[in-house]
Amino acid sequence: MAEVKLIATTDSLFCARIEWALKLKGVEYEFIEVDIRNKSPLLLKYNPVHKKVPVLVHHGKPIAESLVILEYIEETWKNNPLLPEDPYERSMARFWAQFAGDKCLWGAWEAAKLAEGEGKVKAIESTQESLAFLEKQIEGKKYFGGEQIGFLDLAVGGIPHSLSAMEEAGGVKLLDAERFPSLHKWAQNFIEVPVIKECIPPREQLLNYFNTSISYIRSLSVAKP
Amino acid sequence: MADEVILLDFWPSMFGMRVKIALAEKGIEYEYKEENLWNKSTQLLQMNPVHQLIPVLIHNGKPVCESLVMVEYIDEVWKDKSPLLPTDPHQRAHARFWTDFVDKKVFDVSKRIWSTKIEENESTKKELIETFKILEGKLRDKPYFGGETFGFVDLALITFYSRFYSAEMFGNFSIEAEFPEINAWAKRCMQKDTVAKSIPDQKKVYEFLVQMRKQLGLD
Numbered sequence: 162m163a164e165v166k167l168i169a170t171t172d173s174l175f176c177a178r179i180e181w182a183l184k185l186k187g188v189e190y191e192f193i194e195v196d197i198r199n200k201s202p203l204l205l206k207y208n209p210v211h212k213k214v215p216v217l218v219h220h221g222k223p224i225a226e227s228l229v230i231l232e233y234i235e236e237t238w239k240n241n242p243l244l245p246e247d248p249y250e251r252s253m254a255r256f257w258a259q260f261a262g263d264k265c266l267w268g269a270w271e272a273a274k275l276a277e278g279e280g281k282v283k284a285i286e287s288t289q290e291s292l293a294f295l296e297k298q299i300e301g302k303k304y305f306g307g308e309q310i311g312f313l314d315l316a317v318g319g320i321p322h323s324l325s326a327m328e329e330a331g332g333v334k335l336l337d338a339e340r341f342p343s344l345h346k347w348a349q350n351f352i353e354v355p356v357i358k359e360c361i362p363p364r365e366q367l368l369n370y371f372n373t374s375i376s377y378i379r380s381l382s383v384a385k386p
Numbered sequence: 387m388a389d390e391v392i393l394l395d396f397w398p399s400m401f402g403m404r405v406k407i408a409l410a411e412k413g414i415e416y417e418y419k420e421e422n423l424w425n426k427s428t429q430l431l432q433m434n435p436v437h438q439l440i441p442v443l444i445h446n447g448k449p450v451c452e453s454l455v456m457v458e459y460i461d462e463v464w465k466d467k468s469p470l471l472p473t474d475p476h477q478r479a480h481a482r483f484w485t486d487f488v489d490k491k492v493f494d495v496s497k498r499i500w501s502t503k504i505e506e507n508e509s510t511k512k513e514l515i516e517t518f519k520i521l522e523g524k525l526r527d528k529p530y531f532g533g534e535t536f537g538f539v540d541l542a543l544i545t546f547y548s549r550f551y552s553a554e555m556f557g558n559f560s561i562e563a564e565f566p567e568i569n570a571w572a573k574r575c576m577q578k579d580t581v582a583k584s585i586p587d588q589k590k591v592y593e594f595l596v597q598m599r600k601q602l603g604l605d
Binding site: 210219222224225226228229230232233236237248249251252255256259260294 | 436445448450451452455456458459462463475476478479480482483486487520
């Protein structure tokens with residue numbers, strides 16, 4: 162029985178983050194794919210609170226929430242550190258990881274899912290303002306972590322890839338190369354790193370998921386009297 | 387060189403209270419600056435340009451934002467006294483999971499109660515009740531969420547105690563009556579001097595929210 166199991170799906174950037182961290186640290190693990198739409202028994206057992214992936218199970222004990230799992234991996238396998246040693250730099254990495262998720266990823270989803278209108282325009286503006294902050298953080302650097310991939314690279318890593326599929330499904334342009342050249346360059350480099358490339362959710366799967374979700378969401382607002 | 391620690395805050399903020407408790411637990415001397423959120427200081431805008439929100443911890447001129455990030459920072463810098471997080475990685479993960487849960491399921495959800503019309507509160511109330519059932523389940527047989535001692539999860543949640551009375555008045559449900567274990571836990575935490583002095587009076591907070599709601603045209 163594997164000591165480290167990852168309960169996950171192949172189309173989630175949150176799961177990809179965990180695989181990247183485990184691979185960067187050379188940790189062997191068993192990938193257990195689950196069907197989140199049908200709430201597999203494994204999911205209900207190991208993440209009864211949220212019933213979501215990813216869940217890392219180490220020595221039989223589960224850990225959920227991707228950023229929490231990343232911190233656990235960092236503290237348990239100390240080789241190839243992902244977080245800086247300095248407490249201030251660590252707090253910056255944590256702050257920007259949260260920001261990237263809340264404001265860039267979820268902001269982009271708001272912008273993508275809305276039908277044309279004032280709400281969509283505002284959501285696009287707000288997301289691009291957030292992306293501008295992230296652009297400043299990567300300017301002049303190879304990775305957010307400096308010369309090596311770090312915690313913040315893993316936290317932000319799947320976002321440009323997801324955004325590209327969201328943009329196509331939602332009919333929006335968010336992360337354009339002209340306005341965000343450093344983010345663009347970083348994203349292109351990041352995705353070519355072999356360990357990263359092996360686990361990136363396939364674009365077709367993401368596009369399919371976003372297309373279906375957006376159609377459904379937009380049909381609900383049309384259906385309202 | 388002595389540390390210079392400044393906290394930018396706004397007295398009813400449950401997030402700011404978390405940081406006050408952490409600083410008190412570590413015995414850190416700091417300068418408290420009350421912000422007027424309708425007329426934000428230049429310092430706040432410079433120190434938190436991304437969110438322009440309180441609380442902000444400024445340590446030797448460098449800002450740290452987001453309350454739980456701030457608490458972890460305080461725990462790492464002043465590591466020799468009163469640890470807030472456990473040392474074991476699995477227990478730390480457990481603590482971080484539950485503070486994330488508190489943020490999403492208690493704080494984010496309850497914001498709707500203060501900021502919407504009373505008639506629209508039913509579904510929010512149901513969500514909060516479900517959440518408190520889960521939290522009460524986690525507390526079973528233990529004095530604190532952290533076990534035998536006050537810890538990270540306790541710190542993250544106890545500041546919501548300042549809103550118990552407001553939840554009762556706006557949400558028409560009583561956490562004290564419906565969740566006796568949570569109530570007992572809260573009273574236990576409030577016996578700690580570091581907590582009691584960091585949390586304002588529940589009725590004062592309620593009066594503040596009443597004013598806010600009037601200004602927003604909700605009542």
